[in-house]
Amino acid sequence: xxxxxxxxxxxxxxxxxxxxxxxxxxxxxxxxxxxxxxxxxxxxxxxxxxxxxxxxxxxxxxxxxxxxxxxxxxxxxxxxxxxxxxxxxxxxxxxxxxxxxxxxxxxxxxxxxxxxxxxxxxxxxxxxxxxxxxxxxxxxxxxxxxxxxxxxxxxxxxxxxxxxxxxxxxxxxxxxxxxxxxxxxxxxxxxxxxxxxxx
Ligand code: SF4
Numbered sequence: 001x002x003x004x005x006x007x008x009x010x011x012x013x014x015x016x017x018x019x020x021x022x023x024x025x026x027x028x029x030x031x032x033x034x035x036x037x038x039x040x041x042x043x044x045x046x047x048x049x050x051x052x053x054x055x056x057x058x059x060x061x062x063x064x065x066x067x068x069x070x071x072x073x074x075x076x077x078x079x080x081x082x083x084x085x086x087x088x089x090x091x092x093x094x095x096x097x098x099x100x101x102x103x104x105x106x107x108x109x110x111x112x113x114x115x116x117x118x119x120x121x122x123x124x125x126x127x128x129x130x131x132x133x134x135x136x137x138x139x140x141x142x143x144x145x146x147x148x149x150x151x152x153x154x155x156x157x158x159x160x161x162x163x164x165x166x167x168x169x170x171x172x173x174x175x176x177x178x179x180x181x182x183x184x185x186x187x188x189x190x191x192x193x194x195x196x197x198x199x
Contacts, residue, residue, distance in 0.1 A: 044070050048078075051089040055171045056080065058089055069096050146188055166192035 044063040051058040059078025063071040072092045076083035085092075098109045116134035117126040129137075142165065149164035167185040169178055178195060185193045 041071060048075055050174065051085065052092060052095065052172055053088050056086075056089075058085055060085065060089070060092065069093070142188070150189060160189050161191050162189040163191055165190055167194070169195035171196060 041063055044065045047062045047064070049060055049062055051060055058081035059075035060072055061075045062069065063073075074081055074083040074085040074089070094109060095112065096109060097106050099105070100107050115128050116131060117128050118134070118137070119126045145164050146162045150162050151159055153159060165188065167181060167190055169181050173181065173195075182193060182195075
């Protein structure tokens with residue numbers, strides 16, 4: 001006797017329901033083991049963002065639990081990378097944390113700089129300073145250099161420029177940040193403005 005398409009679907013549905021009812025009611029050891037597992041991404045806050053490394057702009061999902069980073073992975077819904085990350089992007093977790101060779105414990109990456117450092121003229125060591133102090137010192141130097149080197153005219157032609165300062169952006173800047181840096185540079189009269197946005 002032949003089995004029609006309708007018979008096949010009915011028999012498949014019955015078989016599926018029988019299996020499902022058994023799994024939900026019987027003491028299935030496989031089901032019990034799964035339920036005991038601690039899933040890595042349970043109860044996390046997910047934030048979609050962009051890889052911090054190159055201008056490729058691959059989308060990532062950052063998962064955190066109680067404010068602590070748990071996981072970073074490619075965003076499958078992102079139109080650029082469809083969930084894929086290159087080897088550099090896949091290692092973004094290491095920017096925050098590494099695993100201790102001896103204990104195996106996860107620790108904050110000891111090579112990560114969390115405060116600005118400055119090496120004064122003639123000094124051999126780097127000095128740690130606050131963000132406020134760093135911003136104040138950078139602003140004062142920019143103003144002094146611009147005031148001393150600003151040219152309004154050259155040979156009777158208006159130029160309004162300062163050639164003593166250059167701006168060099170990096171791929172870690174996003175579109176909006178790059179726009180603001182560019183605008184600041186043009187406002188100061190800089191002519192040497194470059195941006196490295198290549199892998
Ligand atoms: S470093 Fe890799 S993952 Fe990150 S944006 Fe570039 S290509 Fe994408």
